[in-house]
Amino acid sequence: MASDPPRDEIMEATYRALCKHGYAAVTMEDIAAESEKSKAALHYHYESKHDLLVAFLEDLLSSFTAELDAVEGSSATERFRALVGLFLESEEEESDRRFETAVLEMKAQGPYDEAFRERLDEFDAALSERFADVFAAGVESGEFREDLDVDAAADFVVTVLNGAHTRQVAVERPVEQTRAALERYLDESVRRTAEVEQ
Amino acid sequence: MASDPPRDEIMEATYRALCKHGYAAVTMEDIAAESEKSKAALHYHYESKHDLLVAFLEDLLSSFTAELDAVEGSSATERFRALVGLFLESEEEESDRRFETAVLEMKAQGPYDEAFRERLDEFDAALSERFADVFAAGVESGEFREDLDVDAAADFVVTVLNGAHTRQVAVERPVEQTRAALERYLDESVRRTAEVEQ
Structure with missing residues (x-):
């Protein structure tokens, strides 16, 4: 998900700390170091690193859902492309790539962590x-x-987007190929014209 | 990847320890506890937990590649289905699901860990x-x-399989839907008969 970082100052600090340290290694100290707030102030808002990361995931996913809802296009094909484009942006910045990795780490926590899993499900x-x-x-x-x-x-398209994201993180495979593949899928399996023209 | 656990005794112990504790939390002690070998003996073979996990990943992927190579079928369609079936087996055992999770955690280590990334790439x-x-x-x-x-x-099919695996771990989505979706993909985009019959 190539989303903008969340707006709130603590959320922005969490974003930067996750990009620098990754999900597994990041600490409240790391997040405080990226924030105007002290570690004590962070703990005033969030009892634990886990609580803060759940809030972060929630904020991230709700701002991403807002982006999905803002998608426009004069046809269903255009809106499909715009939705896909939100996920399959090229990650030119190293920080984007680090962030994608943190998101995949959080997905891998799904089975261990009910609070994460609920947000991921939603x-x-x-x-x-x-x-x-x-x-x-x-x-x-x-x-x-x-x-x-x-x-x-x-459901199939959501699976494809998850796969593109996983392979981007695991083996640095560029997402552009998946954009092209989904364009073929649209032509061959979804659009009416493909049938009519045959 | 619904692979059989690797054969070697240490590898089998590592498999069981990963299922119980997950990638992030597993320790050499945990692996020794699953093995006939002592922790000291494990350290004799592998200098660190990281070395052992790299060996485990290598063993896992090479036995899985051997399974891919053993796939048979009287037609390309049947061989395609058999390859897909190796990945999209229903995970009825809780230990299978835990293992899938450990594999996803290792994929999320790709950017941090060159030794992992090389094996994942391969x-x-x-x-x-x-x-x-x-x-x-x-x-x-x-x-x-x-x-x-x-x-x-x-390449598209590999992306789809990665996505099915990620969603299975993150949100417990059953892989059967992806089998059905790939069957449709085969009909609509791959097989010749689909065109001829239209």
């Missing part, structure tokens, strides 16, 4: 829903195949 | 290659579209 569902809305709008307007399984297609 | 490339071989064989035999971009399709 975001996964919100994302699937946004894609399903775009697919349904495209079917409605006649732009997409009328027999498109809207929920299954949305 | 496996990612080996996997893409196996799918590309199956796609090429299907094009050759006339089973798949002759204009199929074999490398791009293989």
Whole structure:
């Protein structure tokens, strides 16, 4: 997720500390060092590093959901591309790449950490829903195949975006290839014109 | 990756310790506790927990590559399904799920850890290659579209498998949906008959 860092000052400090130290190693001291606030002040707001990271994840996902909701486009195809584009931006900055890594570390905490898992669940569902809305709008307007399984297609795209993100972190594979692959998917499996023209 | 645990006794002990404690928390003590060997004996073979985990990852990926190579099928479609099936087995055992999580934690270490990243890279490339071989064989035999971009399709499938794995860990999403989605992908984008029959 190539999201902007959250707005609140503590959240911004957490973002910078996560980019520098990673999820596993980051400490309240590291976050305080990035913030105008002292470690004591951080502890006044958040009892533990875990509480702060849960708040961070929540803030991150809600600002990202707001970005998803702000997506515009004159057609369902354009809105699909815009949604995909929010996820598959090239990460030119080293800090972006570090941040993607911290997000993957937090995903890997899902099974251990109920508070994380709840937020991840909520975001996964919100994302699937946004894609399903775009697919349904495209079917409605006649732009997409009328027999498109809207929920299954949305779920598949969310899986693809998760995979692009994981491979970007694990093996530095550029996300551009996935943008191209999803463009082919749109042509071959989603858009009506692909069938009509054959 | 629903692989069998590695064969060697230390590797099996490492597998069990990772399932119990996870990648971040596991210690040499934990591994020794699962092994017939003492902690001192483990340190005789492996200087550090990191060295042992690198050896474990290597062993895991090479046994998994051997499983990929042993895949059989009377057609390219069947071999494709068998390859996919190796990755998208239902994880009914709690220990399988814990192990998937440890693998995702190791993937998230890619950017921090060159030794891990090299092994992950090698496996990612080996996997893409196996799918590309199956796609090429299907094009050759006339089973798949002759204009199929074999490398791009293989790369896409590897992304999808990574995504299924990540979502399974992060939000407990069952992998069966991805099997069905890849079956549709095969019909709509890969197999020749899909075009001919339209």
